[in-house]
Amino acid sequence: MPQTAPAPRTGRARGSRPRWWTELPLIVVVYAAYSAGRLMARGDVSTAVDHGLAILRVEKLLHINAEHPLNRLFTEHAALGIPADFAYASLHYLVTPAILVWLWKRRPSHYRIARTWLLVSTLIGLVGFTLLPTCPPRLLAAGHGFVDTMSQYGSYGWWGGEASAPRGLGGLTNQYAAMPSLHVGWSLWCGVMLWRCGRGRPAKVAGVAYPLVTTVVVMGTANHYFLDAAAGAAVMGLGLALARPALRLADGVRDRVGKRSSAPTGSPADSMTESPAEPLAEPLAESLAEFPVGTGTAPIVSDGCETSAGERIPRQPGRGGHPDDTAATVVGSAATARPAAADDGAPAAAR
Structure with missing residues (x-):
């Protein structure tokens, strides 16, 4: 009965854990491109201020300017303001990579789609920074009633008065990249991963609490408007919708490259020797050769x-x-x- 040759192996199984030495450069390159693009998308300061004031007017019209009372609460109570500043300056850069590594190690079947969702959403956020540079509440004129808590409590931490950048490195960040809030977007991603992939009630509680606390923190520290937070959530929703098509596209490109690299070369006879019947053909040929x-x-x-x-x-x-x-x-x-x-x-x- 004729045997069919197995299909060429073009890559790892879809649910298997990707190799860390291919994943780490990918994430580093995307994040470096995001950071560089964020710096280049500084925009005109007057335009950014106009956008910030327009957002504030819309919020007041809709009575959703929750950042005003939260900011007063944080500036009047150091027991709330200082932990909020620490959270804003650190959790964004610690929790997200930690959950990404946890998914890679413990939940490989969920890792690829989760990683793709995060990367696609981050790139969409970069488009938002470029098209809509926005002045955060803390950089508006004092008459608008906002206080920069990170500047107020700067002596307690490593940050200065320039967003969450370490003191003296404010030039390495774009302070007008407020719309959308990826602090909120990334925390929402973390919450979904904890809720879906975590085990036990603590993981579920953390999955709900972390994005909510982050939203309160970014508004109370006067780093984002409420609409910035809502836009961050919307960006994550769009990234989730595009994650699977992006993953299928990447898999298709990888499979085509793998098929080209594994295609047989030389004459048809060369490819016949690579068939599954080769182990049987060689002894049969030797037996016939011995027959006079x-x-x-x-x-x-x-x-x-x-x-x-x-x-x-x-x-x-x-x-x-x-x-x-x-x-x-x-x-x-x-x-x-x-x-x-x-x-x-x-x-x-x-x-």
Whole structure:
């Protein structure tokens, strides 16, 4: 029965854990591109201020400007403001990578889609920073009623008065990249991963609490408007919708590259030697090579196994005077012959 050659292996199984030495450079490159693009998308300061004021007017019109009371609460109570500043300056850069590593190690079946969701959403956020540079509440004129808590409590931490950047490194960040809030977006991603992949009630509680606390923190520290937070959640929703198509596209490209690299080269005969029948073909060829065609003698081809009288080797002509008939006849008679001396003790002349 003919056998079909197995399909070429073009990569790892879809649910398997990707290799860390391919994942780490991918994430580093995407994050470096995001950071560089974020810095280049500084925009005009007056335009960013106009966008910030427009957002504030819309919020006041809709009565959703929750950042005002939260900011007053944080500035009046250091017990709330200082932990909030620490959370804003650190959790964004610690929790997200930690959950990404946890998924890679403990939940490999969820890792690829989760990683793709995070990367696609981050790149969408970069588009938002470029198209809509926005002045955060803390950088508006004092008459708008906001206080920069990170500047107020700067002596307690490593940050200065320039967003969450370490003191003296404010030039390495874009302070007008407020819309959308990826602090909220990334925390929402973390919450979904904890809720879906975590085990036990603590993971579920953390999955709900972390994005909610982050939203309160970004508004209370006057780093984002409420609409920035809502836009961050919307960006994550769009990234989730595009994650699977992006993953299928990447898999298709990888499979095509793998098929090209594994395609057989050389003559058709070369590819035949790579078929699954190769282990059977080589011993058969050696056996046929030992068989002397066209001679009067032939080796016994069966050791103690009897064949029917007149049985011929396949593809050998019948009795008709052809030189190969001798070989076929000799093989048939030799295969059916028995050692006479061992059977009946008759003299050699009688056999």
